[in-house]
Every structure is written in C-alpha cells, then in structure tokens.
Amino acid sequence: MKTRTPWETAIICAAIVIVIGVVAPVGNGKWVVPVAVASVAGLVIALGYQYLAIKKRAQIELTSGEQYRQLAEEYRRLSDLAITVQEHVDLKLGELSAQLDHQREQMASMHKILKDVE
Numbered sequence: 504m505k506t507r508t509p510w511e512t513a514i515i516c517a518a519i520v521i522v523i524g525v526v527a528p529v530g531n532g533k534w535v536v537p538v539a540v541a542s543v544a545g546l547v548i549a550l551g552y553q554y555l556a557i558k559k560r561a562q563i564e565l566t567s568g569e570q571y572r573q574l575a576e577e578y579r580r581l582s583d584l585a586i587t588v589q590e591h592v593d594l595k596l597g598e599l600s601a602q603l604d605h606q607r608e609q610m611a612s613m614h615k616i617l618k619d620v621e
Contacts, residue, residue: 512553516546 507515519542565571 506556507553512549513546516542516549519545
C-alpha cells in the first residue's frame with residue numbers, strides 16, 4: 504500500500520469538508536459545526552501523522568543507507584589524516600627542539616670563550 508503525501512491527504516480532507524458544507528444545509532443544520540470541527544481536526548491529525556512518518560522514514564534512510572556509510576568512511580579517513588599530520592608536526596617540533604638545544608650549547612660555549620678571551 505502506497506502512503507499518501509501530505510498534499511494528497513490535505514486535498515482529500517478539504518474535499519470532505521467541502522462535501523459536508525454542501526450536504527449539511529439539507530438537514531436541520533445542528534450537526535454542521537461539530538462535523539466541520541471534527542473534519543478539520545482529522546485534517547490536522549492526518550497531516551501531523553504524515554509529517555512524522557516522512558520525518559522518521561528520512562531518518563531511517565539516512566542512518567541505515569549508503570549515504571551514512573559514506574559519511575562515516577569519510578570521517579574515518581579525515582581523522583586518520585589528522586592523526587598522521589599531528590604525528591609529522593610532533594616529529595618536526597622534536598627536530599626543531601633538538602636544533603635549538605644545540606644552538607644554545609654553541610652560544611653558551613661561544614659566550615664562555617669570549618669571556619675567557621677578554
């Protein structure tokens with residue numbers, strides 16, 4: 504069974520309200536307002552149900568579908584790439600730190616030599 508779109512449901516409910524409005528004056532008119540209110544309430548309930556059903560279906564398709572798997576795989580790839588980049592940055596920082604320590608030692612030794620020469 505094919506589910507109706509919200510637009511189709513709205514058209515059906517509007518048609519029912521119009522038919523009731525046309526047929527109601529034939530009777531004594533005491534039941535026109537309650538039937539019209541019930542029809543509008545039915546329209547609101549039907550549209551609300553259709554909205555919730557479509558929203559739930561979209562969530563299920565997103566989480567269980569291929570699109571979700573692709574997004575998850577892309578996230579894993581990007582996180583692996585970020586980890587690799589961080590490791591390279593850590594290595595470069597270690598090398599720079601070692602070079603800076605070496606330069607400090609040389610400066611200290613040159614400073615000591617210059618003081619001795621004075």
